[in-house]
Amino acid sequence: xxxxxxxxxxxxxxxxxxxxxxxxxxxxxxxxxxxxxxxxxxxxxxxxxxxxxxxxxxxxxxxxxxxxxxxxxxxxxxxxxxxxxxxxxxxxxxxxxxxxxxxxxxxxxxxxxxxxxxxxxxxxxxxxxxxxxxxxxxxxxxxxxxxxxxxxxxxxxxxxxxxxxxxxxxxxxxxxxxxxxxxxxxxxxxxxxxxxxxxxxxxxxxxxxxxxxxxxxxxxxxxxxxxxxxxxxxxxxxxxxxxxxxxxxxxxxxxxxxxxxxxxxxxxxxxxxxxxxxxxxxxxxxxxxxxxxxxxxxxxxxxxxxxxxxxxxxxxxxxxxxxxxxxxxxxxxxxxxxxxxxxxxxxxxxxxxxxxxxxxxxxxxxxxxxxxxxxxxxxxxxxxxxxxxxxxxxxxxxxxxxxxxxxxxxxxxxxxxxxxxxxxxxxxxxxxxxxxxxxxxxxxxxxxxxxxxxxxxxxxxxxxxxxxxxxxxxxxxxxxxxxxxxxxxxxxxxxxxxxxxxxxxxxxxxxxxxxxxxxxxxxxxxxxxxxxxx
Ligand SMILES: Nc1ncnc2c1ncn2[C@@H]1O[C@H](COP(=O)(O)OP(=O)(O)O)[C@@H](O)[C@H]1O
Ligand SMILES: C[C@@](O)(CCOP(=O)(O)O)CC(=O)O
Numbered sequence: 255x256x257x258x259x260x261x262x263x264x265x266x267x268x269x270x271x272x273x274x275x276x277x278x279x280x281x282x283x284x285x286x287x288x289x290x291x292x293x294x295x296x297x298x299x300x301x302x303x304x305x306x307x308x309x310x311x312x313x314x315x316x317x318x319x320x321x322x323x324x325x326x327x328x329x330x331x332x333x334x335x336x337x338x339x340x341x342x343x344x345x346x347x348x349x350x351x352x353x354x355x356x357x358x359x360x361x362x363x364x365x366x367x368x369x370x371x372x373x374x375x376x377x378x379x380x381x382x383x384x385x386x387x388x389x390x391x392x393x394x395x396x397x398x399x400x401x402x403x404x405x406x407x408x409x410x411x412x413x414x415x416x417x418x419x420x421x422x423x424x425x426x427x428x429x430x431x432x433x434x435x436x437x438x439x440x441x442x443x444x445x446x447x448x449x450x451x452x453x454x455x456x457x458x459x460x461x462x463x464x465x466x467x468x469x470x471x472x473x474x475x476x477x478x479x480x481x482x483x484x485x486x487x488x489x490x491x492x493x494x495x496x497x498x499x500x501x502x503x504x505x506x507x508x509x510x511x512x513x514x515x516x517x518x519x520x521x522x523x524x525x526x527x528x529x530x531x532x533x534x535x536x537x538x539x540x541x542x543x544x545x546x547x548x549x550x551x552x553x554x555x556x557x558x559x560x561x562x563x564x565x566x567x568x569x570x571x572x573x574x575x576x577x578x579x580x581x582x583x584x585x586x587x588x589x590x591x592x593x594x595x596x597x598x599x600x601x602x603x604x605x606x607x608x609x610x611x612x613x614x615x616x617x618x619x620x621x622x623x624x625x626x627x628x629x630x631x632x633x634x635x636x637x638x639x640x641x642x643x644x645x646x647x648x649x650x651x652x653x654x655x656x657x658x659x660x661x662x663x664x665x666x667x668x669x670x671x672x673x674x675x676x677x678x679x680x681x682x683x684x685x686x687x688x689x690x691x692x693x694x695x696x697x698x699x700x701x702x703x704x705x706x707x708x709x710x711x712x713x714x715x716x717x718x719x720x721x722x723x724x725x726x727x728x729x730x731x732x733x734x735x736x737x738x739x740x741x742x743x744x745x746x747x748x749x750x751x752x753x754x755x756x757x758x759x760x761x762x763x764x765x766x767x768x769x770x771x772x773x774x775x776x777x778x779x780x781x782x783x784x785x786x787x788x
């Protein structure tokens with residue numbers, strides 16, 4: 255984890271960014287999630303502002319009838335309630351992504367084109383009773399479960415006026431003093447595990463604690479955060495970003511600083527919420543990856559497809575939605591070769607140090623590839639599913655992969671996939687994500703014969719590769735509040751999601767059947783913030 259503090263103020267260069275002016279900056283945000291959450295709180299980014307609670311119009315706040323100047327009126331009962339009601343369990347979900355063009359180059363200020371996929375992470379948040387002062391991180395897929403005593407966490411460091419962040423702040427670097435303060439609390443995680451596995455747990459725990467302490471307050475309620483994901487970990491499909499988007503959204507919801515999502519929410523307002531979630535997800539990514547570009551969390555938060563660029567790391571990135579992004583016939587194949595994004599990104603950094611001019615020209619060429627794809631997609635005469643478009647995209651995919659090989663981030667297993675596809679002559683292949691293992695995407699030729707594709711898939715399976723079924727361009731972060739599903743049946747009031755069942759759901763199918771956002775089954779309840787131009 256890196257570097258120095260910065261609490262930069264939003265300067266608005268992200269499309270749809272939250273342009274707070276000074277007067278908006280202080281406290282106040284209304285939380286008005288539909289379907290259950292009271293629109294009653296005023297917050298200061300540290301959590302609930304206690305002065306506002308009992309003055310609200312929420313029906314759960316008691317009121318009394320009394321006489322003023324001879325007229326009977328109702329006014330809020332000013333006596334403070336002994337305790338606020340426990341929030342119901344709720345869920346958030348965020349997608350993984352594929353980078354179609356521009357990985358690695360994007361870390362060095364170039365553009366990337368990325369799209370959300372239908373594989374997703376799901377986070378169930380269960381609030382504990384007031385007397386239970388613990389917070390549990392239950393990352394079931396990783397075998398990580400750890401409970402901290404909330405009152406023993408280093409709030410004093412995180413709450414110092416010079417350190418305290420607000421929910422709308424733009425944080426682009428981790429604060430070394432804050433990182434230091436959480437070390438004793440992450441250092442106790444999964445001590446029994448081998449070093450490699452423990453590293454993963456420690457990074458996950460750091461990411462959670464940094465966000466929890468930045469967004470929460472010593473008065474934060476006890477809670478259990480249980481995460482399940484259908485995105486393979488470390489395969490280049492943005493699993494870490496989707497986890498960070500879930501954590502950020504859940505914590506911001508808990509401190510009541512988000513409005514919506516609801517179907518008739520104005521798109522600019524939805525953009526503001528997406529941007530807010532995205533900013534804190536990036537902070538989570540900083541804890542896991544050290545030097546992320548932010549493309550993964552930006553796609554995961556807003557969904558669909560976009561062109562992303564972060565030319566200046568001290569400023570927000572630009573993200574241009576691509577509403578015309580076509581449904582490409584893609585084959586997504588996992589090498590099952592594990593790798594770390596952090597290591598692969600560092601490799602390119604080293605190459606750039608050793609061969610600055612050559613490396614920069616490769617990165618620049620990748621930028622040209624992404625630019626060519628962008629121009630094609632933004633052409634008013636663009637037709638998504640024609641042969642010419644696929645040929646154009648395919649050629650760019652092949653070129654982009656070649657550049658990634660030159661940067662040294664491919665792997666023999668990735669090259670084997672490319673070789674098998676090239677022999678079958680049915681499409682164009684590139685690695686996606688950080689490389690060094692992980693996944694490859696193949697854009698299939700329109701005339702690829704189904705039996706040849708089947709034959710290839712068979713070969714890939716025989717050689718130990720994994721194929722994923724996914725669709726591109728899905729929704730971004732979504733909320734299910736409360737964590738109750740109707741499943742299109744007549745069940746009275748729906749079925750509450752059971753913590754145990756969620757933990758024990760088997761594989762992608764099990765998770766999707768239980769809580770999925772509805773790609774493969776009829777499902778009500780999930781709601782999504784939608785970007786402006788989609
Ligand atoms: N199912 C999961 N549950 C909890 N954390 C996860 C899960 N999947 C991924 N992560 C987090 O993401 C990290 C993997 O990130 P990374 O190596 O960049 O892979 P990817 O390319 O999929 O993002 C893990 O170390 C962990 O912190
Ligand atoms: C290599 C990179 O461009 C994409 C990494 O994607 P993933 O972590 O492999 O899903 C890094 C980044 O953009 O932060």
